[in-house]
Amino acid sequence: MTVKNKRITVIIVAGIMLACVSCGKKHSANVSANVINDSILNSLPKTAVHSEEISRELKLNGRIVPDEAKQASVYALVSGRIGQVNVELGDYVSKGQTLAVLKSAEVAGVNNELALARSNLEIARKNRDTYKELYESNLTSEREFVTARAEYEKALSELQKAENVSAITGGENSTYTLVSPLNGYIIAKNITSNSEVRNDMAEPLFSIADLSVVWILADVFEVDIDRIRLGQSVSVCALSNPDRVYMGKIDKIYNVLDPETRTMKARVSLANPNSELKAGMFVSVKVNVKSSMTAVAVPSAALIFDDNKMYAIVIGSNSKPEIRPVREIFRNGDKCYVEGVEDGETVITGGQVFLFEALNGK
Numbered sequence: 001m002t003v004k005n006k007r008i009t010v011i012i013v014a015g016i017m018l019a020c021v022s023c024g025k026k027h028s029a030n031v032s033a034n035v036i037n038d039s040i041l042n043s044l045p046k047t048a049v050h051s052e053e054i055s056r057e058l059k060l061n062g063r064i065v066p067d068e069a070k071q072a073s074v075y076a077l078v079s080g081r082i083g084q085v086n087v088e089l090g091d092y093v094s095k096g097q098t099l100a101v102l103k104s105a106e107v108a109g110v111n112n113e114l115a116l117a118r119s120n121l122e123i124a125r126k127n128r129d130t131y132k133e134l135y136e137s138n139l140t141s142e143r144e145f146v147t148a149r150a151e152y153e154k155a156l157s158e159l160q161k162a163e164n165v166s167a168i169t170g171g172e173n174s175t176y177t178l179v180s181p182l183n184g185y186i187i188a189k190n191i192t193s194n195s196e197v198r199n200d201m202a203e204p205l206f207s208i209a210d211l212s213v214v215w216i217l218a219d220v221f222e223v224d225i226d227r228i229r230l231g232q233s234v235s236v237c238a239l240s241n242p243d244r245v246y247m248g249k250i251d252k253i254y255n256v257l258d259p260e261t262r263t264m265k266a267r268v269s270l271a272n273p274n275s276e277l278k279a280g281m282f283v284s285v286k287v288n289v290k291s292s293m294t295a296v297a298v299p300s301a302a303l304i305f306d307d308n309k310m311y312a313i314v315i316g317s318n319s320k321p322e323i324r325p326v327r328e329i330f331r332n333g334d335k336c337y338v339e340g341v342e343d344g345e346t347v348i349t350g351g352q353v354f355l356f357e358a359l360n361g362k
Contacts, residue, residue: 041321045350051296051343054330058227058287060266062218062236064277066209067269072181073204076197080104080176087206089189093180099206100178102197117155117162124148124155184210187279209279214272216248218285219263228253228266233288236268238281246270246277250287295329295337302349303328303336304356312341313348313355321348323359 080102087099131148134140188207191197197205216236220228230253236246254265268285270277303326304311314324326340341347348355 041315041319044348044352044355046315046346046348047299047302048344048346049296049298049341051294053290054293054295054337055332055335056289056291056330057332058224058289060218060220060224060285060287062216062268062283062285064238064279064281064283065215065217066187066211066279067213067215070182070211070213071184071187071207071209074099074178074181074206074208075199075201075204076102076176076178077199078102078104078106078176079198080106080196082191082193082195082197083175085189085191085193087186087189089186091186093184093186093208095180095182097180098177099180099186100191102176102178103174104176105174106199114159114162114166117159121152121155121159124152128152178205180206180208182208182210184208185275185279211272211275211277211279214270214277214279216268216270216283216285218266218268218287219261220266221263222257225264227289228264228287234268235286235288236270237284237286238277239283240278240281241276242284244276293329295339296341296343297335298326298338298341298347299349300331300334300336302347302352303338304352306356310338311356312338313352313359314341315346315348321355321359323356 081104082100082102085100087093087097093099128148128151131140131145135142135145185208186206187209188204190203191205216234218234228250230250232250234248234250236248238244238246248268248270250266251269252267254267257264266287298312302312304313310326310328312324312326313321316322324340326338329337329339331337
């Protein structure tokens with residue numbers, strides 16, 4: 001019992017005892033009902049209740065995955081041997097940071113072709129200029145000058161090709177460096193020092209994800225598919241910290257069933273500024289599902305159970321408290337949908353058990 005409820009109880013009990021002493025035990029039951037004056041009522045917590053759509057919670061299992069728009073896979077565009085690995089699984093890396101370095105004969109070959117293309121272009125340029133001077137001095141034919149100019153254009157094209165290949169593959173001399181394309185965490189690592197790497201490997205050497213925003217992929221069974229809608233409010237709890245609740249909304253429904261699990265995926269995007277949510281974590285997802293039915297919603301704490309029946313203390317039209325029998329329609333956490341209380345009426349939400357006993361003369 002909270003301090004507030006204890007104070008309320010003391011007020012009610014004290015009032016009843018004073019009334020009983022002054023009027024005698026014979027009339028204590030009637031007196032108990034009469035001593036619930038305005039002062040006591042004003043000290044009790046209360047709330048006005050209203051009719052609303054019945055909201056039900058659908059519980060789903062889910063898993064945390066990175067936002068696809070905020071992750072990248074790192075491959076080697078050349079074959080070679082890993083010389084050093086600078087990061088480990090789970091490390092945070094910055095954009096442009098070196099992840100690993102490998103020695104590659106392909107890089108050496110690309111650089112050699114680039115140097116050769118530059119040399120051939122210089123020779124072709126000098127040859128073209130020579131034939132141009134000879135042609136202008138009528139010392140050679142136009143055909144020889146045109147041929148020299150064509151050789152220069154060909155050498156220029158070969159150099160551009162070699163530069164493009166070098167820009168794509170990267171590397172210097174025989175060294176190829178793998179760098180991070182974005183800020184984020186290493187969520188997958190498939191290489192070790194001295195391992196061989198091919199440029200046709202199916203798996204990426206590294207996977208990097210920015211986890212400032214993560215996706216929750218919840219599994220929806222076939223029987224619940226019709227209850228899922230875009231924009232529905234959800235609460236998410238990670239198994240690692242069930243007391244921490246994250247609020248979000250369904251922002252995408254994948255309208256495809258997994259043939260093995262017979263489930264459909266629903267996605268929730270959550271901000272994760274402190275990186276509390278880790279990729280791969282399992283979570284519990286509660287979806288707020290509204291039905292077409294409406295009923296008066298009463299705080300569950302306001303209800304009283306006595307002799308297998310349910311009651312609420314309602315402030316009547318005469319501003320006096322009265323015991324009202326109610327019937328539960330549906331309970332959702334700290335909210336209960338009932339019949340027996342009208343829209344807009346006020347119910348007592350604290351100290352109501354002692355008030356109930358006082359009004360009943362118990």
